[in-house]
Amino acid sequence: xxxxxxxxxxxxxxxxxxxxxxxxxxxxxxxxxxxxxxxxxxxxxxxxxxxxxxxxxxxxxxxxxxxxxxxxxxxxxxxxxxxxxxxxxxxxxxxxxxxxxxxxxxxxxxxxxxxxxxxxxxxxxxxxxxxxxxxxxxxxxxxxxxxxxxxxxxxxxxxxxxxxxxxxxxxxxxxxxxxxxxxxxxxxxxxxxxxxxxxxxxxxxxxxxxxxxxxxxxxxxxxxxxxxxxxxxxxxxxxxxxxxxxxxxxxxxxxxxxxxxxxxxxxxxxxxxxxxxxxxxxxxxxxxxxxxxxxxxxxxxxxxxxx
Amino acid sequence: xxxxxxxxxxxxxxxxxxxxxxxxxxxxxxxxxxxxxxxxxxxxxxxxxxxxxxxxxxxxxxxxxxxxxxxxxxxxxxxxxxxxxxxxxxxxxxxxxxxxxxxxxxxxxxxxxxxxxxxxxxxxxxxxxxxxxxxxxxxxxxxxxxxxxxxxxxxxxxxxxxxxxxxxxxxxxxxxxxxxxxxxxxxxxxxxxxxxxxxxxxxxxxxxxxxxxxxxxxxxxxxxxxxxxxxxxxxxxxxxxxxxxxxxxxxxxxxxxxxxxxxxxxxxxxxxxxxxxxxxxxxxxxxxxxxxxxxxxxxxxxxxxxx
Numbered sequence: 001x002x003x004x005x006x007x008x009x010x011x012x013x014x015x016x017x018x019x020x021x022x023x024x025x026x027x028x029x030x031x032x033x034x035x036x037x038x039x040x041x042x043x044x045x046x047x048x049x050x051x052x053x054x055x056x057x058x059x060x061x062x063x064x065x066x067x068x069x070x071x072x073x074x075x076x077x078x079x080x081x082x083x084x085x086x087x088x089x090x091x092x093x094x095x096x097x098x099x100x101x102x103x104x105x106x107x108x109x110x111x112x113x114x115x116x117x118x119x120x121x122x123x124x125x126x127x128x129x130x131x132x133x134x135x136x137x138x139x140x141x142x143x144x145x146x147x148x149x150x151x152x153x154x155x156x157x158x159x160x161x162x163x164x165x166x167x168x169x170x171x172x173x174x175x176x177x178x179x180x181x182x183x184x185x186x187x188x189x190x191x192x193x194x195x196x197x198x199x200x201x202x203x204x205x206x207x208x209x210x211x212x213x214x215x216x217x218x219x220x221x222x223x224x225x226x227x228x229x230x231x232x233x234x235x236x237x238x239x240x241x242x243x244x245x246x247x248x249x250x251x252x253x254x255x256x257x258x259x260x261x262x263x264x265x266x267x268x269x270x271x272x273x274x275x276x277x278x279x280x281x282x283x284x285x286x287x288x289x290x291x292x293x294x295x296x297x298x299x300x301x302x303x304x305x306x307x
Numbered sequence: 308x309x310x311x312x313x314x315x316x317x318x319x320x321x322x323x324x325x326x327x328x329x330x331x332x333x334x335x336x337x338x339x340x341x342x343x344x345x346x347x348x349x350x351x352x353x354x355x356x357x358x359x360x361x362x363x364x365x366x367x368x369x370x371x372x373x374x375x376x377x378x379x380x381x382x383x384x385x386x387x388x389x390x391x392x393x394x395x396x397x398x399x400x401x402x403x404x405x406x407x408x409x410x411x412x413x414x415x416x417x418x419x420x421x422x423x424x425x426x427x428x429x430x431x432x433x434x435x436x437x438x439x440x441x442x443x444x445x446x447x448x449x450x451x452x453x454x455x456x457x458x459x460x461x462x463x464x465x466x467x468x469x470x471x472x473x474x475x476x477x478x479x480x481x482x483x484x485x486x487x488x489x490x491x492x493x494x495x496x497x498x499x500x501x502x503x504x505x506x507x508x509x510x511x512x513x514x515x516x517x518x519x520x521x522x523x524x525x526x527x528x529x530x531x532x533x534x535x536x537x538x539x540x541x542x543x544x545x546x547x548x549x550x551x552x553x554x555x556x557x558x559x560x561x562x563x564x565x566x567x568x569x570x571x572x573x574x575x576x577x578x579x580x581x582x583x584x585x586x587x588x589x590x591x592x593x594x595x596x597x598x599x600x601x602x603x604x605x606x607x608x609x610x611x612x613x614x
Contacts, residue, residue, distance in 0.1 A: 096523040097478050097602075126590075140450050143595045171404050171503045182590055196478045196504055196600055200584060200593045216403040216530040223523040277507060283433075283489055286507045288450045290597075293503055295404075 031273040034266060035297055042266045043258040043299065044153070046212070048246035050074070051254075052081055054102075054214070055241040061214035062257060063174055066207065068133065068152040069167045070125040073176050073208045076187040079118040081245040085188065089113075090237035094221040095229025097195030101177060102240060103188050115188065124182040125206040127166040130158050135165060136263050138271065140288050144168075144199040148291040150262035154210060155291050157202060167207040170197045170292035174209045194219040197292035212259055212298055260297040270297070338580040341573060342604055349573045350565040350606065351460070353519070355553035357381070358561075359388055361409075361521070362548040368521035369564060370481055373514065375440065375459040376474045377432040380483050380515045383494040386425040388552040392495065396420075397544035401528040402536025404502030408484060409547060410495050422495065431489040432513040434473040437465050442472060443570050445578065447595050451475075451506040455598040457569035461517060462598050464509060474514040477504045477599035481516045501526040504599035519566055519605055567604040577604070 029037070046064055054061040067074040080086065086102065093101040106112045135158050137149035145157035151165060155173075158165040167173065170193065177189035185206055192211055211218070226232040246254050261267060271294060276285035336344070353371055361368040374381040387393065393409065400408040413419050442465050444456035452464035458472060462480075465472040474480065477500065484496035492513055499518055518525070533539040553561050568574060578601060583592035 096526055141448065142450065143447050143597055144593060180587060195502075197597075198600070199597070200581075200589075200600070202593070203591050204589055219403055220527050220529055222527055274507075280487060282507075282511055284510050286451060286509075290450055290504075290506070293505070293507070 028276070028278045029269070029273065030279055031270055031297075034269050034273055035260075035299075038260070038266055040301075042261055042264050043301070044261050045256075045258055045301075046246070048249075048251075048254065049078070050209075051246035052077070052209075053242075053244045053246065053249065055244070056217055056238065057241065058217045059214060060255070061217055062212050062255065063209050064153070064212050064259070065209040066152060066154050066167060069128055069154065069156075069165075070176075070206050070208045072119075072122045073125055073185070073187045073206050076118045076122060077190075077208060078245055080115065080187060081243050082248055083116040083118070084242065085113065085116060085118065086240050086243040089240050091218075091221060091240065092224075092237050093191075093228060093230045094223050096223045098198065098229065099191040099193055099195075100218045100221055101189060101191040102238075103177070103190065105234065105237060115186065118187070120186055122183065122186055122206075124178075124185075126182070126203045127164040130160065130163050130165040133158075133165050134263060136267075138289070138291060138294075140275070140290070142291060144202060150267075150296075153259060153262050153296070155294070157291075166203050167210075168197070168291055169193055169199050169201045169207065170210070171195075172211040172215050173197075173207050174211060175201070175205050175207045178205055192218055197290075199292075212296075213255070213257055256300050258299050258301050260299075262296060335583070335585045336576070336580065337586055338577055338604075341576050341580060342567075342606075345567075345573055347608075349568055349571050350608070351568050352563075352565055352608075353553070355556075355558075355561065356385070357516075358553035359384070359516070360549075360551045360553065360556065362551070363524055363545065364548065365524045366521060367562070368524055369519050369562065370516050371460070371519050371566070372516040373459060373461050373474060376435055376461065376463075376472075377483075377513050377515045379426075379429045380432055380492070380494045380513050383425045383429060384497075384515060385552055387422065387494060388550050389555055390423040390425070391549065392420065392423060392425070393547050393550040396547050398525075398528060398547065399531075399544050400498075400535065400537045401530050403530045405505065405536065406498040406500055406502075407525045407528055408496060408498040409545075410484070410497065412541065412544060422493065425494070427493055429490065429493055429513075431485075431492075433489070433510045434471040437467065437470050437472040440465075440472050441570060443574075445596070445598060445601075447582070447597070449598060451509060457574075457603075460566060460569050460603070462601070464598075473510050474517075475504070475598055476500055476506050476508045476514065477517070478502075479518040479522050480504075480514050481518060482508070482512050482514045485512055499525055504597075506599075519603075520562070520564055563607050565606050565608050567606075569603060 050065040052063040065074045091102040092105050104113050133151050135151045137147050142148040147158040155168045155170045173193045176185035176187050178185035224231040231237050275289045357372040359370040372381045398409040399412050411420050440458050442458045444454050449455040454465040462475045462477045464475050480500045482498050483492035483494050485492035531538040538544050582596045
């Protein structure tokens, strides 16, 4: 039973739990059992105006933009994508246990590609007023922020005393690189977290969204050997075929992707099923989960829901 | 200044801070400044009896074993390496944001390779008595354990009330896959964490060490498309040329690798430099760090220290 050994680590996510004898209290449902019992209303379809497709030779990465957190950056990114700004550019950096990053590969002092009708100056969008944001808090404490949870479908944090909320740097988070000045990002240089969550970046840089599908195409990119994981040789850069906004893609060519809503009783139950793993493999449920350990499930809509 | 934009994210680790004007309070030192001022006694050399070399076509991965936490498993792994158990086997699994895993690729029901003189049955080593372990606690709270810090050079946790300590599942942690029974691991199936720290595994499975060099060779392996990231096609498995114990390798062929000690005032200062980033790029130092955000520095010994 060799390659199956560690498999059991996450068996709860893949297989129904063992039958419960009649004289036992029924077990709490596993994550998969909860998802299997989900209703169509537990899922949401990505808004094409907030959806980017990063097209690589290896496949498509789907990014959901977060206008509730970074409206100015998201607006600029929509314009840049609509005008084909990134088409033919490259991923220029891959730093182990940290980020990949793409954008204009022009070196310091070389001419840069025009931003077209996108803005060249944006405000820092490190945080936003907590008011007006439907924040769904986790029960667990967090070392980085007074509260953590989910808002608008994104992992986020909140400071009730200060009245602020912000997105969190979890695996898959997409942010806008900046220089020394807080307001020096324009949305052209985008990075994706692919290691241990670097939460020290929270409120120090503008997050614009997160990868909802295709992370495994980014996380395997060879690490650059230059400082900070930049590719030292231009030939090592990973070509970007195109970055397109879903609204610019014919509907028939858009993936039918649904994301689990994070503001429902079902989602709370899913989180609880991860806080305390109840399948037989686990000997000691943790009674805790960190924000960035929660993976938001996605699916293709079942046939019955399809148009 | 394009590809340099996000570079500034971690500039503190790479460049000296700006000169301090005479009328300002000197800044706290950055991580790099602290390391530059380190003394030989701040570093330790790996014990060859606790060092494994995983040899891949792409290079060498160096694992430090943790006999203070898992003496029985470490003893078996030494025997398995000494007898060439893994030579010619393969990495069989790569699951995004979780683990890679190697061992005997034999399917369920197929004959397995003999373990030679290694033991076929080991006790679970999920935790150990806290007594007798020099535990260096972090100042920050942790959601998974009453205390976290470092012990014997490894990221670890402790429950003072229960009198137990255990290694933590941080990036690079190496563990021994098991089946349903707690004592079903024999050290032949080893996994390495290469995503967000899966701390829910702490005290549910035996950790045996951690990767101290070469993580970037494991983290880029293509993700398997089978359940749990197993490679579906045998041709996708990644061949292991050999796994050798350093004591079985001529001294001249061992890398001269030093690891920063974790029980020194310098290490405390390094941790503080990561808890509160003081370079000019950061606008808001976090005042916190999670255990698994702390990377233990390594180096080649400077020429003056070389034999």
